[in-house]
Amino acid sequence: QKEVEQDPGPLSVPEGAIVSLNCTYSNSAFQYFMWYRQYSRKGPELLMYTYSSGNKEDGRFTAQVDKSSKYISLFIRDSQPSDSATYLCAMSGLNAGGTSYGKLTFGQGTILTVHP
Amino acid sequence: DSGVTQTPKHLITATGQRVTLRCSPRSGDLSVYWYQQSLDQGLQFLIQYYNGEERAKGNILERFSAQQFPDLHSELNLSSLELGDSALYFCASSEGSQVTQYFGPGTRLTVL
Numbered sequence: 001q002k003e004v005e006q007d008p009g010p011l012s013v014p015e016g017a018i019v020s021l022n023c024t025y026s027n028s029a030f031q032y033f034m035w036y037r038q039y040s041r042k043g044p045e046l047l048m049y050t051y052s053s054g055n056k057e058d059g060r061f062t063a064q065v066d067k068s069s070k071y072i073s074l075f076i077r078d079s080q081p082s083d084s085a086t087y088l089c090a091m092s093g094l095n096a097g098g099t100s101y102g103k104l105t106f107g108q109g110t111i112l113t114v115h116p
Numbered sequence: 117d118s119g120v121t122q123t124p125k126h127l128i129t130a131t132g133q134r135v136t137l138r139c140s141p142r143s144g145d146l147s148v149y150w151y152q153q154s155l156d157q158g159l160q161f162l163i164q165y166y167n168g169e170e171r172a173k174g175n176i177l178e179r180f181s182a183q184q185f186p187d188l189h190s191e192l193n194l195s196s197l198e199l200g201d202s203a204l205y206f207c208a209s210s211e212g213s214q215v216t217q218y219f220g221p222g223t224r225l226t227v228l
Contacts, residue, residue, distance in 0.1 A: 032215045043118065043206055043219035044159070051215075088159065092215055102149055102164035102172045102214045109158065 003027045006089055006107025015116050019076040023089035023107045026070065030091040033065050034104065035074045038086045047074070047087075079114045086111050119143065120220035122207050128226045134195040137223045141188055141209030147171070148190040149210070149217055150182055154203040164214075165190055197227045 006023045013019055021035075032051055036044035050056045053067045062075040072091075076083055086109040092102075119142035129135055141148050150162040161174035165184035176182075179197075184190045194201060204224050208217040 034215065036219075043120075043208075043221050045118070046216060046218065049215055090159075102147060102166075102210075102217075103161040103174055104149075104151075104217065105161070106159040 001026065002108075003105050004089065004091060004107045007110055008108050010111040010113060012113045012115065013079055015079060015081060015114055017079050017114070019079050019083070019112060019114075021074040021076075021087050021089075021110050021112070023072050024070055025072070025091055025105075027091070027093070027105070028067075028070070029093040030105075031094050032092040033063070033072050034090040034092075035061075035063055036088040036090060036106075037083075038088060038109065040085075044088055081114050081116055084113045118218040118220060120207060120209050120218055122205075122220040122223050124223060125221065126224045126226070128228065129197060130228055131197055131199060133197050133227075134193065135197065135225065137192040137194070137205050137207075137225075139190045139192070139207030139209075139220060141190070141207075142211075142218055145209035145211050145218075146188065147210045147214060147217075148184055148188070149208040150176075150190070150192050151206045151208065151219075152203050153206060153222070159206070162192070194225070199227050201225065202227045 034049040035047045038044045060077045064073045088109045089107040090104040121140045146167045153159045162176040164172040182192045204222045208219045
Protein backbone atom coordinates (compact mmCIF):
# COMPACT_ATOMS: atom_id res chain seq x y z
CA GLN A 1 0.00 0.00 0.00
CA LYS A 2 1.29 3.45 -0.88
CA GLU A 3 1.90 5.97 1.89
CA VAL A 4 -0.21 8.55 0.04
CA GLU A 5 -3.28 7.66 -1.98
CA GLN A 6 -4.86 10.04 -4.44
CA ASP A 7 -7.66 9.34 -6.89
CA PRO A 8 -6.15 9.89 -10.35
CA GLY A 9 -9.52 10.86 -11.83
CA PRO A 10 -9.80 12.16 -14.44
CA LEU A 11 -12.17 14.78 -13.11
CA SER A 12 -14.15 16.92 -15.53
CA VAL A 13 -16.24 19.87 -14.34
CA PRO A 14 -17.96 22.87 -15.93
CA GLU A 15 -16.52 26.33 -15.51
CA GLY A 16 -17.61 27.92 -12.26
CA ALA A 17 -17.98 24.64 -10.38
CA ILE A 18 -16.48 23.93 -6.97
CA VAL A 19 -13.80 21.27 -7.24
CA SER A 20 -12.83 18.97 -4.39
CA LEU A 21 -9.55 17.08 -4.56
CA ASN A 22 -8.52 14.65 -1.86
CA CYS A 23 -5.68 12.53 -0.55
CA THR A 24 -5.43 10.00 2.22
CA TYR A 25 -2.24 8.91 3.90
CA SER A 26 -1.05 6.23 6.26
CA ASN A 27 2.11 7.72 7.83
CA SER A 28 1.15 9.53 11.03
CA ALA A 29 4.56 11.23 11.08
CA PHE A 30 3.52 13.56 8.25
CA GLN A 31 3.19 17.12 9.55
CA TYR A 32 3.43 19.30 6.44
CA PHE A 33 0.90 19.00 3.66
CA MET A 34 1.31 20.58 0.26
CA TRP A 35 -0.65 20.93 -2.94
CA TYR A 36 1.13 21.28 -6.25
CA ARG A 37 -0.32 22.03 -9.68
CA GLN A 38 1.36 20.59 -12.75
CA TYR A 39 0.51 21.67 -16.25
CA SER A 40 1.28 19.33 -19.11
CA ARG A 41 5.02 19.11 -19.81
CA LYS A 42 5.85 21.50 -16.96
CA GLY A 43 7.30 21.17 -13.50
CA PRO A 44 5.04 21.06 -10.41
CA GLU A 45 4.13 24.47 -9.04
CA LEU A 46 3.53 24.93 -5.31
CA LEU A 47 0.00 26.15 -4.63
CA MET A 48 -0.31 25.97 -0.87
CA TYR A 49 1.04 24.28 2.19
CA THR A 50 -0.30 23.78 5.69
CA TYR A 51 1.29 22.62 8.88
CA SER A 52 -0.57 20.05 10.98
CA SER A 53 -4.37 20.18 11.04
CA GLY A 54 -6.60 23.04 10.00
CA ASN A 55 -7.66 25.14 7.06
CA LYS A 56 -5.82 27.60 4.89
CA GLU A 57 -7.31 29.85 2.25
CA ASP A 58 -5.63 31.62 -0.65
CA GLY A 59 -7.93 33.30 -3.11
CA ARG A 60 -10.08 30.65 -4.76
CA PHE A 61 -8.14 27.82 -3.13
CA THR A 62 -8.76 26.30 0.31
CA ALA A 63 -6.67 23.52 1.80
CA GLN A 64 -7.95 21.40 4.66
CA VAL A 65 -6.08 18.88 6.78
CA ASP A 66 -7.72 16.39 9.11
CA LYS A 67 -4.92 14.52 10.80
CA SER A 68 -7.29 12.41 12.89
CA SER A 69 -8.67 10.93 9.68
CA LYS A 70 -5.37 11.18 7.77
CA TYR A 71 -7.24 13.03 5.05
CA ILE A 72 -6.43 16.24 3.20
CA SER A 73 -8.45 18.22 0.69
CA LEU A 74 -8.06 21.05 -1.75
CA PHE A 75 -11.12 23.02 -2.79
CA ILE A 76 -11.16 25.24 -5.84
CA ARG A 77 -14.01 27.74 -6.03
CA ASP A 78 -15.28 29.28 -9.25
CA SER A 79 -13.10 26.95 -11.29
CA GLN A 80 -11.68 28.28 -14.55
CA PRO A 81 -10.46 26.53 -17.71
CA SER A 82 -6.97 27.73 -16.73
CA ASP A 83 -7.24 25.49 -13.64
CA SER A 84 -7.11 22.44 -15.93
CA ALA A 85 -3.99 20.58 -14.81
CA THR A 86 -2.82 17.68 -12.68
CA TYR A 87 -3.04 18.36 -8.95
CA LEU A 88 -0.56 16.60 -6.70
CA CYS A 89 -0.72 16.35 -2.95
CA ALA A 90 2.59 16.03 -1.13
CA MET A 91 3.57 15.42 2.46
CA SER A 92 6.60 15.68 4.70
CA GLY A 93 7.50 14.70 8.22
CA LEU A 94 9.71 16.26 10.89
CA ASN A 95 13.29 15.35 11.58
CA ALA A 96 14.89 15.06 15.01
CA GLY A 97 15.67 18.78 14.96
CA GLY A 98 12.02 19.66 14.55
CA THR A 99 12.25 20.90 11.00
CA SER A 100 10.72 19.23 8.00
CA TYR A 101 12.38 16.47 6.11
CA GLY A 102 13.47 17.39 2.63
CA LYS A 103 11.80 14.33 1.21
CA LEU A 104 8.33 15.00 -0.12
CA THR A 105 6.03 12.03 -0.61
CA PHE A 106 3.59 12.64 -3.43
CA GLY A 107 0.23 11.25 -4.37
CA GLN A 108 -0.31 9.99 -7.91
CA GLY A 109 -2.00 13.22 -8.96
CA THR A 110 -5.56 14.00 -10.07
CA ILE A 111 -6.12 15.13 -13.63
CA LEU A 112 -8.62 18.00 -13.66
CA THR A 113 -10.34 19.43 -16.72
CA VAL A 114 -12.54 22.53 -16.44
CA HIS A 115 -14.56 22.99 -19.59
CA PRO A 116 -16.10 26.32 -20.65
CA ASP B 117 8.95 30.58 -13.99
CA SER B 118 10.21 29.08 -10.71
CA GLY B 119 13.78 30.32 -11.14
CA VAL B 120 15.13 26.76 -11.18
CA THR B 121 16.80 25.81 -14.44
CA GLN B 122 17.49 22.35 -15.79
CA THR B 123 19.43 21.19 -18.82
CA PRO B 124 18.97 19.51 -21.16
CA LYS B 125 15.21 19.56 -21.71
CA HIS B 126 15.23 16.30 -23.60
CA LEU B 127 17.72 13.47 -23.72
CA ILE B 128 17.53 10.37 -25.87
CA THR B 129 20.10 7.67 -25.34
CA ALA B 130 20.61 3.93 -25.53
CA THR B 131 20.62 1.24 -22.89
CA GLY B 132 23.91 0.86 -21.07
CA GLN B 133 24.88 4.49 -21.57
CA ARG B 134 25.61 7.18 -19.00
CA VAL B 135 24.08 10.66 -18.87
CA THR B 136 24.39 13.75 -16.71
CA LEU B 137 21.51 16.05 -15.87
CA ARG B 138 22.22 19.54 -14.63
CA CYS B 139 20.29 21.81 -12.30
CA SER B 140 20.78 25.39 -11.18
CA PRO B 141 18.76 26.34 -8.09
CA ARG B 142 16.99 29.62 -7.46
CA SER B 143 19.31 32.41 -6.39
CA GLY B 144 19.97 32.08 -2.68
CA ASP B 145 18.63 28.54 -2.30
CA LEU B 146 21.05 26.18 -0.61
CA SER B 147 19.06 22.95 -0.94
CA VAL B 148 18.66 20.98 -4.14
CA TYR B 149 16.39 17.98 -4.52
CA TRP B 150 16.09 15.45 -7.33
CA TYR B 151 12.86 13.65 -8.18
CA GLN B 152 11.89 11.09 -10.80
CA GLN B 153 8.42 11.12 -12.35
CA SER B 154 7.12 8.12 -14.24
CA LEU B 155 3.62 7.05 -15.20
CA ASP B 156 3.57 4.00 -12.96
CA GLN B 157 5.48 5.33 -9.93
CA GLY B 158 4.45 8.97 -9.92
CA LEU B 159 6.81 11.57 -8.48
CA GLN B 160 9.50 9.92 -6.36
CA PHE B 161 12.15 11.59 -4.23
CA LEU B 162 15.69 10.57 -5.11
CA ILE B 163 18.15 12.67 -3.13
CA GLN B 164 18.71 16.03 -1.42
CA TYR B 165 21.84 18.14 -1.13
CA TYR B 166 22.28 21.08 1.20
CA ASN B 167 25.17 23.46 0.62
CA GLY B 168 27.28 20.77 -1.01
CA GLU B 169 26.52 17.93 1.38
CA GLU B 170 24.13 15.04 0.97
CA ARG B 171 21.23 15.58 3.37
CA ALA B 172 18.63 12.92 2.58
CA LYS B 173 18.31 9.93 0.32
CA GLY B 174 15.27 8.24 -1.15
CA ASN B 175 14.99 5.09 -3.22
CA ILE B 176 17.82 6.11 -5.47
CA LEU B 177 19.40 3.29 -7.45
CA GLU B 178 23.09 2.54 -6.98
CA ARG B 179 23.54 3.30 -10.70
CA PHE B 180 22.48 6.87 -9.96
CA SER B 181 24.59 9.45 -8.15
CA ALA B 182 24.46 13.16 -7.59
CA GLN B 183 26.57 15.99 -6.32
CA GLN B 184 26.26 19.68 -5.54
CA PHE B 185 29.10 21.98 -6.45
CA PRO B 186 30.46 25.06 -4.61
CA ASP B 187 28.41 27.35 -6.85
CA LEU B 188 25.36 25.32 -5.67
CA HIS B 189 24.45 23.85 -9.03
CA SER B 190 23.83 20.13 -8.97
CA GLU B 191 24.29 17.23 -11.34
CA LEU B 192 22.52 13.89 -11.40
CA ASN B 193 24.48 11.11 -13.04
CA LEU B 194 22.65 8.08 -14.39
CA SER B 195 24.73 5.13 -15.57
CA SER B 196 24.17 1.69 -17.10
CA LEU B 197 20.83 3.00 -18.28
CA GLU B 198 17.88 0.66 -18.65
CA LEU B 199 14.61 1.07 -20.49
CA GLY B 200 12.86 1.54 -17.16
CA ASP B 201 14.91 4.65 -16.41
CA SER B 202 12.94 6.55 -19.03
CA ALA B 203 11.14 9.25 -17.08
CA LEU B 204 10.95 12.92 -16.28
CA TYR B 205 13.66 14.04 -13.87
CA PHE B 206 12.93 17.14 -11.83
CA CYS B 207 15.18 19.26 -9.75
CA ALA B 208 13.76 21.43 -6.99
CA SER B 209 15.33 23.94 -4.65
CA SER B 210 14.47 25.59 -1.38
CA GLU B 211 15.77 28.37 0.81
CA GLY B 212 15.53 27.78 4.53
CA SER B 213 12.26 25.88 4.88
CA GLN B 214 12.50 22.55 3.18
CA VAL B 215 8.75 22.40 2.82
CA THR B 216 8.49 25.01 0.11
CA GLN B 217 10.32 23.44 -2.77
CA TYR B 218 10.33 25.07 -6.19
CA PHE B 219 10.58 22.78 -9.17
CA GLY B 220 12.40 23.24 -12.43
CA PRO B 221 10.93 22.40 -15.85
CA GLY B 222 12.42 18.90 -15.85
CA THR B 223 14.55 16.79 -18.16
CA ARG B 224 12.75 14.17 -20.19
CA LEU B 225 14.97 11.10 -20.51
CA THR B 226 14.20 8.47 -23.11
CA VAL B 227 16.24 5.28 -23.09
CA LEU B 228 15.96 3.23 -26.28
